Amino acid sequence: MADARAVxxxxxxxxxxxxxxxxxxxxxxxxTNGVVANVTANVLLAAGAAPAMxxxxxxxxxxxxxxxxxxxxxxxxxxPQVDGMRVAIAAANTAGVPWVLDPVAIGALxxxxxxxGEFARLGPAVIRGNAxxxxxxVGGAGGRGVDSTTxxxxxxxxxxxxxxxxxxxxxxxxxxxxxxxxxxxxxxxxGHPLLTRVTGVGCxxxxxxxACLAVGDDAxxxxxxxxxxxxxxxxxxxxxxxxxxxxxxxxxxxxxxxDPAAVGARGGVR
Amino acid sequence: MADARAVxxxxxxxxxxxxxxxxxxxxxxxxTNGVVANVTANVLLAAGAAPAMxxxxxxxxxxxxxxxxxxxxxxxxxxPQVDGMRVAIAAANTAGVPWVLDPVAIGALxxxxxxxGEFARLGPAVIRGNAxxxxxxVGGAGGRGVDSTTxxxxxxxxxxxxxxxxxxxxxxxxxxxxxxxxxxxxxxxxGHPLLTRVTGVGCxxxxxxxACLAVGDDAxxxxxxxxxxxxxxxxxxxxxxxxxxxxxxxxxxxxxxxDPAAVGARGGVR
Amino acid sequence: MADARAVxxxxxxxxxxxxxxxxxxxxxxxxTNGVVANVTANVLLAAGAAPAMxxxxxxxxxxxxxxxxxxxxxxxxxxPQVDGMRVAIAAANTAGVPWVLDPVAIGALxxxxxxxGEFARLGPAVIRGNAxxxxxxVGGAGGRGVDSTTxxxxxxxxxxxxxxxxxxxxxxxxxxxxxxxxxxxxxxxxGHPLLTRVTGVGCxxxxxxxACLAVGDDAxxxxxxxxxxxxxxxxxxxxxxxxxxxxxxxxxxxxxxxDPAAVGARGGVR
Numbered sequence: 001m002a003d004a005r006a007v008x009x010x011x012x013x014x015x016x017x018x019x020x021x022x023x024x025x026x027x028x029x030x031x032t033n034g035v036v037a038n039v040t041a042n043v044l045l046a047a048g049a050a051p052a053m054x055x056x057x058x059x060x061x062x063x064x065x066x067x068x069x070x071x072x073x074x075x076x077x078x079x080p081q082v083d084g085m086r087v088a089i090a091a092a093n094t095a096g097v098p099w100v101l102d103p104v105a106i107g108a109l110x111x112x113x114x115x116x117g118e119f120a121r122l123g124p125a126v127i128r129g130n131a132x133x134x135x136x137x138v139g140g141a142g143g144r145g146v147d148s149t150t151x152x153x154x155x156x157x158x159x160x161x162x163x164x165x166x167x168x169x170x171x172x173x174x175x176x177x178x179x180x181x182x183x184x185x186x187x188x189x190x191g192h193p194l195l196t197r198v199t200g201v202g203c204x205x206x207x208x209x210x211a212c213l214a215v216g217d218d219a220x221x222x223x224x225x226x227x228x229x230x231x232x233x234x235x236x237x238x239x240x241x242x243x244x245x246x247x248x249x250x251x252x253x254x255x256x257x258x259d260p261a262a263v264g265a266r267g268g269v270r
Numbered sequence: 271m272a273d274a275r276a277v278x279x280x281x282x283x284x285x286x287x288x289x290x291x292x293x294x295x296x297x298x299x300x301x302t303n304g305v306v307a308n309v310t311a312n313v314l315l316a317a318g319a320a321p322a323m324x325x326x327x328x329x330x331x332x333x334x335x336x337x338x339x340x341x342x343x344x345x346x347x348x349x350p351q352v353d354g355m356r357v358a359i360a361a362a363n364t365a366g367v368p369w370v371l372d373p374v375a376i377g378a379l380x381x382x383x384x385x386x387g388e389f390a391r392l393g394p395a396v397i398r399g400n401a402x403x404x405x406x407x408v409g410g411a412g413g414r415g416v417d418s419t420t421x422x423x424x425x426x427x428x429x430x431x432x433x434x435x436x437x438x439x440x441x442x443x444x445x446x447x448x449x450x451x452x453x454x455x456x457x458x459x460x461g462h463p464l465l466t467r468v469t470g471v472g473c474x475x476x477x478x479x480x481a482c483l484a485v486g487d488d489a490x491x492x493x494x495x496x497x498x499x500x501x502x503x504x505x506x507x508x509x510x511x512x513x514x515x516x517x518x519x520x521x522x523x524x525x526x527x528x529d530p531a532a533v534g535a536r537g538g539v540r
Numbered sequence: 541m542a543d544a545r546a547v548x549x550x551x552x553x554x555x556x557x558x559x560x561x562x563x564x565x566x567x568x569x570x571x572t573n574g575v576v577a578n579v580t581a582n583v584l585l586a587a588g589a590a591p592a593m594x595x596x597x598x599x600x601x602x603x604x605x606x607x608x609x610x611x612x613x614x615x616x617x618x619x620p621q622v623d624g625m626r627v628a629i630a631a632a633n634t635a636g637v638p639w640v641l642d643p644v645a646i647g648a649l650x651x652x653x654x655x656x657g658e659f660a661r662l663g664p665a666v667i668r669g670n671a672x673x674x675x676x677x678v679g680g681a682g683g684r685g686v687d688s689t690t691x692x693x694x695x696x697x698x699x700x701x702x703x704x705x706x707x708x709x710x711x712x713x714x715x716x717x718x719x720x721x722x723x724x725x726x727x728x729x730x731g732h733p734l735l736t737r738v739t740g741v742g743c744x745x746x747x748x749x750x751a752c753l754a755v756g757d758d759a760x761x762x763x764x765x766x767x768x769x770x771x772x773x774x775x776x777x778x779x780x781x782x783x784x785x786x787x788x789x790x791x792x793x794x795x796x797x798x799d800p801a802a803v804g805a806r807g808g809v810r
Contacts, residue, residue: 035577035593037305041469046514051469053305056348058381066378078596078620080348108606111598197796199581199591243793244586253513256467307575311739316784321739323575326618328651336648350618523783526737 007184009221011264017212017225018260022048026068026214030207031055031085033075033104036200039248040071043204046255047229049211055084061091068214070099071207072119074112082115089122098125098213102206107136120166125219127162128171128206131155137162152178153187160185169219171209171227173202179223186224189268191231197244198251205230228267233258235266277454279491281534287482287495288530292318296338296484300477301325301355303345303374306470309518310341313474316525317499319481325354331361338484340369341477342389344382352385359392368395368483372476377406390436395489397432398441398476401425407432422448423457430455439489441479441497443472449493456494459538461501467514468521475500498537503528505536547724549761551804557752557765558800562588566608566754570747571595571625573615573644576740579788580611583744586795587769589751595624601631608754610639611747612659614652622655629662638665638753642746647676660706665759667702668711668746671695677702692718693727700725709759711749711767713742719763726764729808731771737784738791745770768807773798775806 027050032040037053044051054063064070070092072085092099101124103116113136120127120137127134131150135158152159152172163170164182172178177188195201208230212222233254234247241247297320302310307323314321324333334340340362342355362369371394373386383406390397390407397404401420405428422429422442433440434452442448447458465471478500482492503524504517511517567590572580577593584591594603604610610632612625632639641664643656653676660667660677667674671690675698692699692712703710704722712718717728735741748770752762773794774787781787 033593034304034574035581035591038308038469038578041305042514042518045467045469051305052375053303053346054375054379055346056381058349059347059379062379076593076595077599078624079598080350080620084348105592105594109594109599109602111596197585199578199585241793243796244582245789245792245796248582248792249515249519249789252515252518253511256513256515304574308578308739311575312784312788315737315739321575322645323573323616324645324649325616326651328619329617329649332649350620354618519785519789522785522788523781526783526785 008186008270009224011267013221014225014228014267014269015260015264017215017221018229018263020215021211024215025050026211027052028069028071028207028210028214029054029063029067029088030071030073031060031081031088032071032073032203035076036203039200040204040207042252043255044207044211046252047208047211051207055081057083057087060084060088064088064097065091065095067097069210070097071102071210072099073102073104073203073206074106074116075104075203077112077115079111089119093123098219100124100126100128100206100210100213102128102203103133103137104129104203106133124168125213126169126171126209126223127166128173128209130173130202134159134162134170134172138165151175169223171223173205177227179220179227181220184220186220187270188224188227188231189270190228190235190266192234192238194238194241194244194247195234198248201230224269228269229255229258229263231268232263232266278456278540279494281537283491284495284498284537284539285530285534287485287491288499288533290485291481294485295320296481297322298339298341298477298480298484299324299333299337299358300341300343301330301351301358302341302343302473305346306473309470310474310477312522313525314477314481316522317478317481321477325351327353327357330354330358334358334367335361335365337367339480340367341372341480342369343372343374343473343476344376344386345374345473347382347385349381359389363393368489370394370396370398370476370480370483372398372473373403373407374473376403394438395483396439396441396479396493397436398443398479400443404429404432404440404442408435421445439493441493443475447497449490449497451490454490456490457540458494458497458501459540460498460505460536462504462508464508464511464514464517465504468518471500494539498539499525499528499533501538502533502536548726548810549764551807553761554765554768554807554809555800555804557755557761558769558803560755561751564755565590566751567592568609568611568747568750568754569594569603569607569628570611570613571600571621571628572611572613572743575616576743579740580744580747582792583795584747584751586792587748587751591747595621597623597627600624600628604628604637605631605635607637609750610637611642611750612639613642613644613743613746614646614656615644615743617652617655619651629659633663638759640664640666640668640746640750640753642668642743643673643677644743646673664708665753666709666711666749666763667706668713668749670713670742674699674702674710674712678705691715709763711763713745717767719760719767721760724760726760727810728764728767728771729810730768730775730806732774732778734778734781734784734787735774738788741770764809768809769795769798769803771808772803772806
């Protein structure tokens with residue numbers, strides 16, 4: 001029997017996470033940005049999970065406390081949203097609900113950068129972002145020369161630093177995704193360039209990581225499984241698509257229809 | 271000639287509502303949740319209606335007073351939205367514009383539950399929700415054992431109670447939809463499970479009920495026609511779809527293309 | 541060699557704008573309405589541009605100052621949004637970043653009508669709207685008999701008045717689009733009725749005009765190229781579509797896949 005914390009996770013373990021999400025329909029509470037809320041909900045539904053978007057401070061804690069996982073995405077952050085996020089994070093932590101932080105576009109933008117710094121210290125199970133966003137969590141946007149074209153593999157040390165600094169798992173997206181808790185490091189080498197031509201794929205991946213966190217307590221495995229699921233669905237969708245519009249449609253069909261074993265076998269997790 | 275208030279509505283009456291929406295392009299003012307605003311607008315456009323989303327308190331009353339119908343959906347309610355909703359409802363009532371209340375996810379979530387209780391007493395033409403949401407309007411979420419898997423047919427008495435309590439028509443969604451004013455009761459036995467795998471179908475049905483209310487004064491008929499329209503379009507879309515992504519696309523095509531007579535004939539209204 | 545300010549722009553010039561957007565991926569900062577934010581981002585991505593939606597007053601100026609262009613769309617305006625818009629416009633003007641104003645549904649709705657009047661005097665490179673919205677900028681919604689079925693060609697004098705009054709280029713949408721700076725006037729006679737059956741096409745056109753402004757300093761050419769691009773993609777999508785759902789998908793594919801020369805040749809710019 002495979003080690004429950006095998007590095008890298010085995011294809012069987014990846015497939016089991018996919019199957020568990022479909023079997024148990026975990027409730028994923030998302031406080032996310034307005035551009036991607038619709039596609040995020042559809043990605044979760046296609047994956048077999050149950051999305052719920054509630055951000056009023058009067059309600060966010062009630063839902064977060066009973067959810068399978070919580071997503072905090074800073075993509076269109078405004079000051080009034082921060083209160084609801086704080087309440088939801090506190091309730092999730094009290095109830096032991098795992099949560100994902102997606103620090104969209106932090107670095108140069110001051111409100112979200114400050115909020116991300118605050119939230120990163122509150123115990124997210126996973127922080128998901130591109131290389132630039134991850135580096136910015138440790139002040140790296142300027143001095144380390146990270147820009148949006150930097151790949152995770154060019155800054156593996158920084159990614160591991162962030163994981164250790166905040167005691168979390170970091171999932172850094174790029175041509176090859178890098179997932180690490182600062183000690184165990186996994187790469188996911190699958191996907192397709194069209195995944196970057198549809199808005200909300202990265203943000204939805206944060207939600208899908210939440211769904212996978214809800215069905216097991218190994219955050220490295222959860223992030224790897226969600227990433228492989230999205231990437232393999234993207235590869236399959238690209239074969240059918242004639243452009244980014246038809247790709248987005250086929251991506252949802254693929255998240256729904258993919259065989260769990262295929263996600264494990266084709267996911268490129270290593 | 272059929273009785274204008276036949277129970278159940280005849281297939282001809284159902285088809286006439288569909289044709290009337292397409293012929294007159296009623297303006298449906300929606301104050302709805304951010305997750306589903308896009309798909310709601312597209313459903314209305316596909317049906318031949320004209321969507322308008324305006325929620326600023328300074329403007330919501332102006333629009334509601336000249337609209338064909340108003341939708342109030344509590345899906346991502348925050349306190350600042352409530353003022354615009356109150357203004358819109360008051361203007362609709364003054365002008366005699368029918369309106370639909372969709373009390374999304376009320377019961378455990380306190381802000382929306384209180385607001386739904388307030389709004390339900392303001393004279394909505396139709397209240398649309400699933401069985402759990404309808405039961406929660408009369409305090410039923412806990413004591414009556416209603417959860418999200420309860421079907422409308424399991425709580426027909428509660429649904430009728432809600433209709434009488436608030437002097438409205440209730441449209442309770444489920445595998446078989448139940449529509450009642452507390453006296454006349456209609457069931458709609460059509461649809462497809464994929465309708466639950468795309469975000470916003472239920473919320474969009476609330477808007478489509480609004481479009482049907484705008485073309486006639488029988489709210490039971492309007493709710494039945496909108497439900498049948500969505501369900502038959504869903505059945506047709508499921509035949510073409512390879513998953514929830516392609517289903518959502520085909521659903522919009524079907525709302526646009528379906529023959530009114532087919533909606534009546536295949537709608538399963540009884 | 542063609543005059544850089546040829547009226548009408550040549551097919552070659554139109555194609556060059558399309559190619560330049562794809563080659564340089566301009567960042568288009570959008571403060572837009574919640575109904576269409578998703579489709580707007582997807583239109584920009586399909587065109588090869590990079591969307592960013594940031595509206596917090598603390599951040600909107602930082603982004604607008606480094607963007608290739610800024611879009612201000614009043615579709616779901618609320619008072620809290622106005623501050624972020626003002627900050628973004630000021631930063632764009634300081635940095636010399638061109639911006640587009642889309643005064644959605646002004647005329648009868650008071651908040652947005654007042655805000656549009658304020659913003660129109662702040663130096664937008666392009667104001668985009670339908671005939672009714674353009675006329676309302678000079679008080680025309682009532683007295684001049686403009687309603688939403690009025691075409692730009694029925695009020696060419698009003699459109700030119702607006703351009704001169706505010707020292708801007710006006711792009712008035714309709715069956716034939718009219719683009720003018722008050723002196724040079726261009727018409728775009730292409731497109732398809734299905735473009736009006738999907739929410740957000742007009743709003744997304746405003747963003748696409750922004751992307752075209754970012755790659756050249758002739759605002760008439762930019763507006764004509766963006767309009768032709770959307771219209772030719774719409775014509776091509778209509779050939780493949782079986783309704784508004786499949787049309788929306790094919791429209792994104794077309795924005796991505798169209799040959800620049802085809803946009804110039806088929807765009808109907810004259």
